[in-house]
Amino acid sequence: MPETLPDNSVGLVTPKTQTFETPLALDCGRTLPRFELIYETYGELNPARDNAVLVCHALSGDHHAAGYHSLSDRKPGWWEAAIGPGKPLDTNRFFIVAPNNLGGCKGSTGPASINPETGRPYGADFPIVTVRDWVRSQALLADALGIAQWAAVVGGSLGGMQVMQWAIDLPERLRHAVVIAAAPKLSAQNIAFNEVARQAIMSDPDFHAGHFYEHGTVPRRGLMLARMLGHITYLSDSAMREKFGRELREGRLNFGFDVEFQVESYLRYQGQSFVDRFDANTYLLMTKALDYFDPAAEFDHDLAAAFRRAQARFLVISFTSDWRFSPERSREIVRALLDADRAVSYAEIEATQGHDAFLLPIPQYMKVLGSYMRGVAAERAS
Amino acid sequence: MPETLPDNSVGLVTPKTQTFETPLALDCGRTLPRFELIYETYGELNPARDNAVLVCHALSGDHHAAGYHSLSDRKPGWWEAAIGPGKPLDTNRFFIVAPNNLGGCKGSTGPASINPETGRPYGADFPIVTVRDWVRSQALLADALGIAQWAAVVGGSLGGMQVMQWAIDLPERLRHAVVIAAAPKLSAQNIAFNEVARQAIMSDPDFHAGHFYEHGTVPRRGLMLARMLGHITYLSDSAMREKFGRELREGRLNFGFDVEFQVESYLRYQGQSFVDRFDANTYLLMTKALDYFDPAAEFDHDLAAAFRRAQARFLVISFTSDWRFSPERSREIVRALLDADRAVSYAEIEATQGHDAFLLPIPQYMKVLGSYMRGVAAERAS
Secondary structure (H helix, E strand, O other): OOOOOOOOOOOEOOOEEEEEOOOEEOOOOOEEOOEEEEEEEEOOOOOOOOOEEEEEOOOOOOOOOOOEOOOOOOOOOOOOOOEEOOOOEEOOOOEEEEEOOOOOOOOOOOOOOEEOOOOEEOHHHOOOOOHHHHHHHHHHHHHHHOOOOEOEEEEEOHHHHHHHHHHHHOHHHEOEEEEEOOOOOOOHHHHHHHHHHHHHHHOOHHHHHHOHHHHOOOOHHHHHHHHHHHHHHHOOHHHHHHHOOOOEOOOOOOOOOOOOEHHHHHHHHHHHHHHOOOOHHHHHHHHHHHHHOOOOHHHOOOHHHHHOOOOOEEEEEEEOOOOOOOHHHHHHHHHHHHHOOOOEEEEEEOOOOHHHHHHOOOHHHHHHHHHHHHHHHHOOOO | OOOOOOOOOOOEOOOEEEEEOOOEEOOOOOEEOOEEEEEEEEOOOOOOOOOEEEEEOOOOOOOOOOOEOOOOOOOOOOOOOOEEOOOOEEOOOOEEEEEOOOOOOOOOOOOOOEEOOOOEEOHHHOOOOOHHHHHHHHHHHHHHHOOOOEOEEEEEOHHHHHHHHHHHHOHHHEOEEEEEOOOOOOOHHHHHHHHHHHHHHHOOHHHHHHOHHHHOOOOHHHHHHHHHHHHHHHOOHHHHHHHOOOOEOOOOOOOOOOOOEHHHHHHHHHHHHHHOOOOHHHHHHHHHHHHHOOOOHHHOOOHHHHHOOOOOEEEEEEEOOOOOOOHHHHHHHHHHHHHOOOOEEEEEEOOOOHHHHHHOOOHHHHHHHHHHHHHHHHOOOO
């Protein structure tokens, strides 16, 4: 808890909620009769309304990207490293908008929301949403905020996928696309990890086929396992080695099944604390959105053809030790953009932290992002 | 089911059981009052008794390494690729011994065996066994079979770890050590995957703290998850891509949580079928033996110092796409052996199949192994 908030933080922030009463048609064929998006904003929209930046979150992220909700907060928002006065997403220059995605569990309409058709929580009946659905709903939020065109849409991991979809689906509505630690689609291995996570949740007897709210239960064991597994894929082998090695918590083997190695202790803690702040149905939805993401599919699996629709200029960033979405996956994106004759800058950041690197204040990374964003701020709206 | 068995198979085999009535002191400090080892043998022990080869199995392996138990068997033993007349472990030259490890679930004394002290199954009370305990028990089996010295001890993965421990602990009792797709100890990431698997099993309500036999249950969900996760680490990303890509089982997205991608179908099948043939307590024990394996630990973490006790000559084999125990881990073993002035050959096999490669009849691999083993057969016992 910071006694006084750091100077380079956006400080205290309050989430806002936008309600949409017009039905939203989704990729799955179903329609949401109404929905809400919770979001935060940092900085000021300028009179020309051309300095707005959309920040898209990843699997377990939310709208609280920067700052503090109260002086007693233990931690700031998830991208405090990059958002704030003088930071790469400089709130002295930009008006940053960070929504919680549809299907989320932090205030936007999702599985725990009341289904107006039944008067009970959606639970497993909440429709499976896609990255494209998120882009649609975020565009409606932009409309509501009077933002015709984003100066940039920015995101890491699943957030980076939303950025690509924005550039392809609504090309006139963004000038820059910043795609960090992402992939043009999941590999079979990526899907496999997601499937084990889903099976962990769905096979938990407390899941009750997704209607656990009404049973007064939470599939804690399953969600904990899913998160533990996720964490392994977020960290690199070398990061785990540096962080934990084979350190024993009590300095000796106990010949039992309680925590022995530090890495076990870390994973159990991460799993347990996640259960208290995340919803199992949302976790399932997020993994499905990841699995389904494949913008090239409707262009005969030609990613360059998909990108030919884009008008934005791109910055693509990857991290050397990321094995979830390795630099090779980012290079696929870059090659397709070049094949499509789009403007693209690419930075492969030397980092030991694995996929998690995209959330961290790695100097070289912050420098590349900050330098690019200063260019975005300097140019005039087209 | 083969109508007639292939010529290069050892054909029909019958497991044998050896009972040991002398108490066995274990690394954990406990003692097994008595125990049995089930094992198979292929080929004939020569009059000099110097052509015996011990095959050590990996996590989910057993004593059925080659041949068929009956003409109606769907599949041969797990290492049919390498064991048989004219094969690398040539049963015309060698007398192969393949035991099921202590703590196993295929006939050797393990968690499902009756604890003579209680008259009930051991369950979770079965002691945690180490690689060193296995070597001790296998040495007693060698004594019982009248084998003073193995021509070679051979194994892949966890089996390769037993080979190293044999060479260090009982240096006079083997002439050659063949270590395939192994590591000198687990990394933090390896331990992390094991920990998620263990948590999946132990958090299954049907686990009943390891005493599920008496409750008439099986922790199916947990063991299935553990196996699904294991399979991801056995296959390389590229092998998964080649095998499944992003193929959809029904050719289209269903916007639901049933199986959609082929890789999901494969994993669920692998998980489900494993539950019918493996014991959850044994799975826990095997993962702990992996975590604990660290022969350098008692030599001040100097692996070369550990290997200085060895007298065997070594063949070390790794596979390029193995990310569970990557070639780099095998090179650590080779470097330590060279530092210790031991004789070592090293082969890094180009293979796309990941860790699983060690079980497969990859021509280059079989050639390297066969050529080495012909040398072993040609030399006279020292």
